[in-house]
Amino acid sequence: MVRHSQKASELWKGIPWKKFRLNLFKLQKRVYKAVQVGDKRKARSLQKLILRSQAARLLAIRQVTQLNAGKRTAGIDGKAALNFQERLALAEEIAQYQGNWKHNSLREIPIPKKDGTTRILKVPTLADRAWQCLAKSALEPAHEATFHARSYGFRPGRSAHDVQKILQINLRSNANGIHKRVIELDIEKCFERISHSTIMENLIAPKGLKLGIFRCLKAGINVGFPDQGTPQGGVVSPLLANIALNGIEEIHPSVRYADDMVILLKPQDDAEKILANVTRFLAVRGMNISETKTKLTATKDGFDFLGWHFKCQNNGKFRSTPSEENYRAFRKKVKAIVNNSNIGATVKAQRLAPVVRGWRNYHKYCKMEGARYSLWHLNHRAFKVFNKEPKQNRNSATALIQTAFPRVPCSVNKHINVKGGKSPYDGDIVYWSEWNSKLYDGCTSKALKRQSHSCQSCGLKFVGDERIHLHHVDGNHQNWRQANLVAVHESCHHYIHMSKSKS
Numbered sequence: 001m002v003r004h005s006q007k008a009s010e011l012w013k014g015i016p017w018k019k020f021r022l023n024l025f026k027l028q029k030r031v032y033k034a035v036q037v038g039d040k041r042k043a044r045s046l047q048k049l050i051l052r053s054q055a056a057r058l059l060a061i062r063q064v065t066q067l068n069a070g071k072r073t074a075g076i077d078g079k080a081a082l083n084f085q086e087r088l089a090l091a092e093e094i095a096q097y098q099g100n101w102k103h104n105s106l107r108e109i110p111i112p113k114k115d116g117t118t119r120i121l122k123v124p125t126l127a128d129r130a131w132q133c134l135a136k137s138a139l140e141p142a143h144e145a146t147f148h149a150r151s152y153g154f155r156p157g158r159s160a161h162d163v164q165k166i167l168q169i170n171l172r173s174n175a176n177g178i179h180k181r182v183i184e185l186d187i188e189k190c191f192e193r194i195s196h197s198t199i200m201e202n203l204i205a206p207k208g209l210k211l212g213i214f215r216c217l218k219a220g221i222n223v224g225f226p227d228q229g230t231p232q233g234g235v236v237s238p239l240l241a242n243i244a245l246n247g248i249e250e251i252h253p254s255v256r257y258a259d260d261m262v263i264l265l266k267p268q269d270d271a272e273k274i275l276a277n278v279t280r281f282l283a284v285r286g287m288n289i290s291e292t293k294t295k296l297t298a299t300k301d302g303f304d305f306l307g308w309h310f311k312c313q314n315n316g317k318f319r320s321t322p323s324e325e326n327y328r329a330f331r332k333k334v335k336a337i338v339n340n341s342n343i344g345a346t347v348k349a350q351r352l353a354p355v356v357r358g359w360r361n362y363h364k365y366c367k368m369e370g371a372r373y374s375l376w377h378l379n380h381r382a383f384k385v386f387n388k389e390p391k392q393n394r395n396s397a398t399a400l401i402q403t404a405f406p407r408v409p410c411s412v413n414k415h416i417n418v419k420g421g422k423s424p425y426d427g428d429i430v431y432w433s434e435w436n437s438k439l440y441d442g443c444t445s446k447a448l449k450r451q452s453h454s455c456q457s458c459g460l461k462f463v464g465d466e467r468i469h470l471h472h473v474d475g476n477h478q479n480w481r482q483a484n485l486v487a488v489h490e491s492c493h494h495y496i497h498m499s500k501s502k503s
Contacts (some may be wrong), residue, residue, distance in 0.1 A: 153258030
């Protein structure tokens with residue numbers, strides 16, 4: 001048994017991931033181009049090649065078992081992880097049944113919502129997630145060729161910062177933003193009410209893949225709504241929601257992030273007429289506007305969207321800051337760590353650093369002046385707690401504060417948006433590698449420029465959505481000299497450390 005396990009481990013680690021990624025990308029690029037020129041028959045034929053591809057299969061399994069944030073979340077079968085042997089066995093199972101895949105039931109996890117209600121997260125098994133990831137690799141490039149340029153949620157190469165920039169462009173002073181209004185559109189139970197027939201009618205896919213997606217939808221069936229809903233927790237669910245909602249942006253100038261949307265109105269625009277058109281669009285897809293949450297707001301009164309507060313000030317200047325709700329949630333996380341009496345100051349600082357860095361990175365294009373957004377009060381409170389702990393003095397507490405509250409450069413409204421309808425599947429590798437590099441700053445940004453936006457480990461350009469990690473060559477995470485820092489894919493970083501631990 002041990003020998004089999006070691007052999008499986010060696011087989012998995014010896015897989016030519018670079019070659020596989022290149023092979024899959026070439027097929028996906030051809031699918032994208034085929035749909036772009038209207039040749040859906042060719043696209044479906046190429047999608048079949050992806051589904052049968054060993055490269056796509058193994059990459060899908062690696063994604064859900066090693067890279068995804070929810071890789072340790074078990075499905076209905078209780079499996080929270082797969083060993084090397086199980087991964088290889090799953091690859092054979094998917095190869096045999098990829099055209100006739102049958103989904104297991106979903107594990108239901110209640111998640112409390114802000115309004116006091118509960119939503120149900122429906123989690124597939126790891127095997128079903130791997131099949132869905134494979135299906136997504138075939139479906140995504142086809143639909144990327146059809147998606148609207150102002151759709152930014154759960155799409156490769158796009159982010160919430162693109163939405164922030166679009167709002168800044170449309171509401172700044174030279175666009176007369178102060179005289180405009182916005183409709184803050186909320187779709188009632190969007191993921192639970194999407195019509196299955198709408199998804200299936202709009203799906204660009206061969207028959208076997210369509211059948212698998214249909215079974216995926218039926219596995220997450222809602223009581224009382226058997227023909228509606230896509231399970232939240234599935235790998236392919238956000239893509240299916242985007243497919244169903246695609247086209248809503250054409251009703252009126254707007255910006256959409258998944259099921260969240262802001263419609264931009266000039267003074268002469270008729271809000272009721274626009275909402276009536278949106279209502280008709282959604283009704284065909286089994287959805288409704290939430291009357292209690294959908295609001296018509298003047299830009300000078302300000303509105304919240306995606307964790308930011310947007311407002312046109314009396315002088316006409318546009319401003320975006322962290323929303324009150326977002327700031328309170330962040331402050332609550334920081335206080336929970338600082339006031340935790342079960343851990344020492346050093347551990348607190350280590351836990352605070354990624355929370356603070358993540359929050360500051362998300363808001364780095366906002367106006368972050370003043371004691372509140374500079375986190376002076378939280379910083380001061382943490383210092384007093386650290387300074388009182390045993391074996392700590394003023395100097396050591398100061399050093400820990402610098403670790404716990406890392407600085408992140410702030411560039412107000414300086415984000416550069418993706419060009420129009422471009423997609424990572426269009427084959428413009430130079431554009432996408434350079435654009436992805438702009439998402440990083442500091443030492444990572446410098447390393448990317450030195451490496452011509454290519455991974456130091458595998459040599460491939462940073463084109464997709466996979467995160468870029470900064471690797472310390474000598475293994476010493478305190479050594480921040482330039483020669484010791486290289487930029488690598490997250491997966492490459494993982495394998496570098498696996499090979500080192502093996503040796």
